[in-house]
Amino acid sequence: MRLSLRGRLRWMIIAVLIAVLLPLGLYSYHRALKETRELLDGRLAQSARTLDVLIQNAGLDALRKPELGSLVVPIIGRKAEEQLLHTRTYEAEVGYQVFDMHNHMRLSTANLAQLPLQPTPVSGFESFFFEGYGWRVFTLVDDVNNVVIRVGERDDSRRDITHALWLDLGLPQLVGLPLLAVLVGWAVRRGLRPLERLRQALAARSPGNRQPIQLENAPQELQPVMDALNAQLERLEDALERERRFSADVAHELRTPLASTMIHLDSAMTASLPADAKIALTSAQSGLARLARRIEQLLALARLEAGAAAGQRGEVDLIAVAMNVIDELAPLLGESGVDFAFAEHDDSLKVQGYEAALAALLRNLIENAMHHVPTGGQVQLSLRRSQDATVIEVIDNGPGIPPERRASVFARFHRESSGGDGYGLGLSIVQRAAQLHNATIELLDAPSGRGLRVRVAIPRS
Structure with missing residues (x-):
């Protein structure tokens, strides 16, 4: 017992x-x-x-x-x-x-x-x-x-x-020991009354409540416990919010490509001519490819929001990461007909950070620019070191974003236009990766006057 x-x-x-x-x-x-x-x-x-x-x-x-x-x-x-x-x-x-x-x-x-x-x-x-x-x-x-x-x-x-x-x-x-035992029991019960009040406060707490737990006249020994408990509850609420948001994101973003793929498959099954069936199957295959890419972006965003890369912080060679990302995107760049250029000013550019997060940042910046330029357009990646920061710039000659709408493009699933195959997640992933490195993001006009320049500055400290 x-x-x-x-x-x-x-x-x-x-x-x-x-x-x-x-x-x-x-x-x-x-x-x-x-x-x-x-x-x-x-x-x-x-x-x-x-x-x-x-x-x-x-x-x-x-x-x-x-x-x-x-x-x-x-x-x-x-x-x-x-x-x-x-x-x-x-x-x-x-x-x-x-x-x-x-x-x-x-x-x-x-x-x-x-x-x-x-x-x-x-x-x-x-x-x-x-x-x-x-x-x-x-x-x-x-x-x-x-x-x-x-x-x-x-x-x-x-x-x-x-x-x-x-x-x-x-x-x-x-005679005194039994009396002392009774008094000790009363004193212990009274001394532990703040714990009972803490239990009642936890039992009465509703889901989603982010208000910290506070007890009047709480003992000094209990205050660190409440501080740790409030911090843990805040982390738990953040985790639950991420789970709820991820579930909503998945339900929202996968509904349309799944429905489109099912329509193309139904068309292929009911087509009377082989050519029509092939066209429908090709469209379904493209829809599944877009669906796979969308799932990959959702998972990347979920990992970044959960801080999954927090345990891997260390010295990262940004140029080596960029080369790996370019090799990964090479097939897509070749199919898109985009003229891609990579300009590095040093043989090695070391930063303190999370390799997975920096790779996601570079991948989504390049993909976002690639999807918003026409065939034959230009995308340039530049990595350089300034006096107090390491600067990443991606410049394209696409339609750009008007200054009055640039603040809203970082929202999840925000699309600047209904065209293209963007999912409204790329810049949201970039923003979260930048936050992990205390970096700043600026959306500027391209030097040529047409297009967009995305500038990410990672502090050297």
């Missing part, structure tokens, strides 16, 4: 808190327990020394006259203590003993009256099990006053203090 981001954050924070607080709690408990034991031992030692000073200064005769016997201090029981005093004083759980130099007990509390003294007492702490209880006893040997004092405390009294200490330290964590 996969946890949500909210669940993962909640459990990771709780695990970190447990990993930090639990060792700290155990360390604090053991440290406090050690300090408490040392404090209780110190209290026993201090009580013994205080009792020693009181005996020395008070000059108790009972300790020096064996014939007086030993004095036993009565101790009130715990139940009686609670009934009488309505509180617990631990009186029954502490006691003391005083011995003379002959190890005879002279003074004792009732709860320790029967605890024997070792034959050779030594100052220090000891542990005893006496009358069903464990005792922690401190022995003080006073050689100056010839007395031995022992002060003891029951272990169960210490355990009660330890349990109270454990509750004081452990109970807050036992």
